[in-house]
Amino acid sequence: MSIVEVWPTGNMALLTKREADSISITSQGDLYELYRNCSLAVLNSGNITDNSKELLDNYKSFEISVIRNERGLKLELIDPPQSSIVEGVVIKQLRNHLYSVLRDIVQYSNFEKTLESTVRKDFNDESSYITSIIFSILRNAGVLIAGLKPNIAVCWGGHSISKDEFDYAYKVGKELGLRKIDICTGCGPGIMEAPMRGSFMGHAMQCAQEKCRMIGLTEPSIIAAEPPNSMVTDLVTLPDIEKRLESFVRLGHALILFPGGPGTAEELLYILTIKLCEENKHNFLPLILTGNENSIPYFEALEDFLVLCFGDNIKRYYDIIINDPKKVAQKVNEALDSALEHRTLTHDSYCFNWSLKIPLELQIAHKISHEFMSSLNLSRNIAPWQLACNLRSAFSGIVAGNVKEYGIKLVAEKGPFKLHGDAEIIKSMDRLLESFIEQGRVLLSKREYKPCYELCENI
Numbered sequence: 001m002s003i004v005e006v007w008p009t010g011n012m013a014l015l016t017k018r019e020a021d022s023i024s025i026t027s028q029g030d031l032y033e034l035y036r037n038c039s040l041a042v043l044n045s046g047n048i049t050d051n052s053k054e055l056l057d058n059y060k061s062f063e064i065s066v067i068r069n070e071r072g073l074k075l076e077l078i079d080p081p082q083s084s085i086v087e088g089v090v091i092k093q094l095r096n097h098l099y100s101v102l103r104d105i106v107q108y109s110n111f112e113k114t115l116e117s118t119v120r121k122d123f124n125d126e127s128s129y130i131t132s133i134i135f136s137i138l139r140n141a142g143v144l145i146a147g148l149k150p151n152i153a154v155c156w157g158g159h160s161i162s163k164d165e166f167d168y169a170y171k172v173g174k175e176l177g178l179r180k181i182d183i184c185t186g187c188g189p190g191i192m193e194a195p196m197r198g199s200f201m202g203h204a205m206q207c208a209q210e211k212c213r214m215i216g217l218t219e220p221s222i223i224a225a226e227p228p229n230s231m232v233t234d235l236v237t238l239p240d241i242e243k244r245l246e247s248f249v250r251l252g253h254a255l256i257l258f259p260g261g262p263g264t265a266e267e268l269l270y271i272l273t274i275k276l277c278e279e280n281k282h283n284f285l286p287l288i289l290t291g292n293e294n295s296i297p298y299f300e301a302l303e304d305f306l307v308l309c310f311g312d313n314i315k316r317y318y319d320i321i322i323n324d325p326k327k328v329a330q331k332v333n334e335a336l337d338s339a340l341e342h343r344t345l346t347h348d349s350y351c352f353n354w355s356l357k358i359p360l361e362l363q364i365a366h367k368i369s370h371e372f373m374s375s376l377n378l379s380r381n382i383a384p385w386q387l388a389c390n391l392r393s394a395f396s397g398i399v400a401g402n403v404k405e406y407g408i409k410l411v412a413e414k415g416p417f418k419l420h421g422d423a424e425i426i427k428s429m430d431r432l433l434e435s436f437i438e439q440g441r442v443l444l445s446k447r448e449y450k451p452c453y454e455l456c457e458n459i
Contacts, residue, residue, distance in 0.1 A: 001061070006075040006090055012099045012106075013072040019106050020073070024066040034220055035105045036064055038237055041223040042097040043077070043084040045230060075102075097228055097235045100141065104237040107140055130363045131250070134243050135352055138251060141236045143215050144351045150339040152215070153332050154184045154252035156267040157191025158260025158441050159226055168292040168325065169194035169258050175329030177202020177212065181336070184252055186244075187216025187235060188226025191258045196231035215251070219244045225403040240365040241396060245270045250353045254335040255287045256328065257318075259298045261441035262398045262433070268302070269392035270362065275317045276310075276385035279357035284342045286335040287318040290328050301435040308428045309391070310384050361389050368400040368407055370414050378421025378429075379458065391429075394419050398433075401452025402442060408452075416454045423457040430455050 007013070023035040040062050065076035075098070077090070084094050138144050153176055157169065173183060173195030183199045185192040196214045203212035216232035219241050228235055238244040249255070249271060257268055271287055274280055289299060299320055306314045321328050340350070348355045366372055376390045397417050400407030411417070419426070433451070436442050442449050 002079055004077045004080055004085060004088065004090060006077060006095055006098060007071070008073050008075065008099050008102060010099070012102050015066075015068065015073055015106065017068070020066050020068050023064075023102070023105060025063055026065065031105055031108075035101070036062070038101045038105065038220055038223050039064055039077075039098055040081075041227045042101055042235070043081050043090070043094055044224075044227045045084070045094055045097065093230070097232070100235040101237055103140065104137065107137060108239050125360075127358065127360045127363055130243070131246070131354075131358070134238070134247050134250060137238060137243075138236065138247060138352070141234065143213075143234050143236060143251065146349075146351060148351060150253035150336045150343065150350055151180070152182050152184050152213075152252050152254075153195075154248050154255045155191065155195045155258065156186070156248075156255065156260070156264055157258030158264050159188050159190035159192065160261060160441050161190045161259060162294070162440075164292055164294055165259055166190065166194045168295075168323070170198040171325040172256065172258075172290065172328050173198025173200075174202040175325045176332060177204075178206060179329055179333050180206060180208055180211070181329070181332060182213040182215065184215040184217065184248065186222075186226065186263075187218050187228045187232050188222075189229055191260060191264075192216070192226070193229035193231055195256075195258075196229065200231060217244050217247050217251075221400070221404045221406065224405065242363055242365045246358055246363060249274065249285065249356060249358070251351070252285075253339045254332045255285065256332070257287065257289045259291045259295045259441070261436045262395045262402065265302070265432070265436075266392050266395035266399060269388050269395060272306075272310075272314070272317060273362055273385050273388040273392060274356065274358055276383075276388055277357055277359060283353075283356050284335075284339055285353070285356065286331070286338075288321060288328055288331060289318055290321045290324075292323045296322060297435070298439065298441075301432055305428050305432045309380075309387060309425055359385065359389065361386070362392070366393060366396075368397045368410070368417075370410065370417055373397045373417040373419055373453075376419060376421075378419060378425050380422060380425070394429075398453050411452045416452050418454045418456055420456045420458055426455045426457045 022029040022031045025032050040059055059081065061079040063078040065078065067074040067076065084090055169191050176183065176195065177199035180203060183196050185196060200209060200212055203209045214231050214233045216228050216235045217238060219238045223237065238247055245267065255271060257264065291299065319331065343350055346355060373394065376394055378390055378394065380387065401411045401417055437449055
């Protein structure tokens, strides 16, 4: 058994007894497993995986002992991944990420135990309460900087991509970095890493690498499947996927979507749900879909699916740019200028998009289950934004069944999730998912993919 000591710094060097007990194995804290698993994922940073169950199974002996003493807080890491240790010391960047996980898990505990009874009653509705929680988490993480002009490009895309797609995303990131634009991604490998690497190079060429921010947003059920890549400078762990997605659109000033799999489709449907809401018709949040020439079949399949579900009008909510990194960066730069002007006129915060209307259905954290997936209405007899919302949930469930520990267990125990909808929508969804599988966009591993879902046409 190996033991490595880590001493948190800053605010995390001091915890109350209740905070320490909530994440302590010796006190059987209710957040210990959550804290332990997120910390293990951070220490596994740089190791390529997309299966949280496999990661947790490989390090069953890993534990964290939380000790409060006269010097502050000490963490004892028991049997940590050796890749995170150099000469008996945890790599500095991984230590910083450990502190970030500690900060976010402890803060979430405080929200659950105190805001529920004290602050929540001051809000007019559930939606504003959830948004306030997200704001507080991002503020506490130091990623909201008052007065800083709009400067963040959110990059979405898959973890299982080809080398040429990685290289293209790198070039886009480099063009963004040359314009000193910061990057925010889901913090994992693949597309989540490539634009960060490119942006760092672009900032370095402008002698501004010390000011380059690489913000990684994750959540507990995905971090073990997608450990933070080595470029992340600011790691934030949100309580669940819904708060993670809302953080992207509240924090970012422009959205770039690269090729990906079911998770990327979930992200696209999330922002389209918001754009389809009447309340957001004057809200400014540009969306760019981009990839190299080899990605054309991907975007064709994606757009065919969207048009079948929502009609040709859906195309006005995004731009598609193929094989032109410079044009992408120029369009983002123009969008940042427009965001600055718009938020100045509306007196909305530069660093947090308060005015964006997000339906409560997108904010509530639904626990994925066979019953929930089967209950989703995937038909055109509902409002377009509601259909987009339900499709987002469907793809979220597929992601859970593919890579998240609890989802993998559910499918193993009860079989694939069943999704029901209009025949045309179901057939189009099947074609889209089959294209993801054929293009190798579902799993990093080379093992044969067995679908965790079953598509059923309404009779």
